[in-house]
Amino acid sequence: MLLAIASIVAGLALLVWSADRFVIGAAAMARNLGVPPLLIGLTVVGFGTSAPEIVVSVMASLQGNPGIAIGNAVGSNIANIALILGTTALIAPLMVQSDILRREYPLLLAISVGVYLLVIDGDLDQTDGFVLLTGLMVSMLLLVRIGLHRRDNDPLVAEIEDEIPANMPTAAAIGWFLLGLVLLVISSRMLVYGAVEIATALGVSDLVIGLTIVAIGTSLPELAASIASALKKEHDLAIGNVVGSNIWNLLAVLSAPGLLAPGAVSADVIQRDMLVMLALTLALFVMGRGSQGHGVINRVEGSLLLASFIAYQGWILFNAIGKTT
Secondary structure, three states: HHHHHHHHHHHHHHHHHHHHHHHHHHHHHHHOOOOOOHHHHHHHHHHHHHHHHHHHHHHHOOOOOOOHHHHHHHHHHHHHHHHHHHHHHHHEEEEOHHHHHHHHHHHHHHHHHHHHHHHOEEEEHHHHHHHHHHHHHHHHHHHHHHHHHHHOOOOOHHHHHHHHOOOOHHHHHHHHHHHHHHHHHHHHHHHHHHHHHHHHOOOOHHHHHHHHHHHHOOOHHHHHHHHHHHHHHHHHHHHHHHHHHHHHHHHHHHHHHHHOOOOOOHHHHHHHHHHHHHHHHHHHHHHHHHOOOOEEHHHHHHHHHHHHHHHHHHHHHHHHHHHHH
C-alpha cells in the first residue's frame, strides 16, 4: 500500500510538471512555425492541458482498466467546473467578456448532452470511440472558425498571446515538448499503477478511483493555470482553460476506452456521474453567458460550486464504502 501511495504522489507531481513543459514546448513550436496565437490557444493549448487525462486514459485502457479511463474523463470535467472554477472564483471573481468564449459554452453543452446520449445504452464500443474522435475534429474546426470570425478586439486573444512563450528557440521548444511527452507517459503509468493497487487493497472499483484520486490529480494543471490567469486578471483565459479542457476530455479522453478497451459503462456513470456533469455544465452555461452582455462567476457562486464538489466526492466515497461492508 505504501508503494502504491508513493507511486500516486510522485506520479501526480511529475504529471503536473511534465504537462506544463509539454504545453510550453508545443505552444512555442507552433508560434515559431507562424501559427497565429489564437489558434494555438484554441487547439494546441487545449490539447496540452488535457494531455494528462488523455495519456492516463490510454494507459489505463491498454492495461485493462477502462473504469479508470471513464472515471477520469467524467470526473475531470466535474472537477474542472466545481473544484477549479469554484476555487478560482473564491480567490478572484471571474467576469467573462470574450465573445469567443461565450460562443464556446453552447458547444460544450451540446457535446456533453451528445456524449450522454451516446453512452446511455450502457455500452462504449469502438464505433462510439470513432464517433467521439470525429466529434473532436468537427469541434476543433468549429472553434477555429469561431475564433477567426471573432478575434478582432476580443480580450481572449490578448490573454492567450501573453501566455505563449515569445522568444524560445525552436530547439529548446522541441526539447521541452519531447521531455514533457516522455515524462507524461512515465508519470501516467506510475499513477495508474498506484490507483489500481489502492483500488484492489480497498476493495473498491477502478471507476471510484478514476472519479476521485485520478480525476482530481489530472485536473491539477488546469487548477494551477486558472488560478494563475485569474490573479493576472485574465478571467476569460481562466475559464477558457476549463471549457477547452472539458471538450477534449469528453471527445478525446473518453474515446480511448471505447477504442482500446470497449465494453459496458457502469450504471453509476450514467445514472449519477454524467448527470452531475450535465448539471454543472448547464450551471456554467448560465453563469458564463449572463444576461447583460457578460457573465460573472462571483464568490457566492464559487462557494456553491466548491460545496457541490465536496458533496459529490462524499457521495461517491459513501456509496463505495457501503458496497465494501
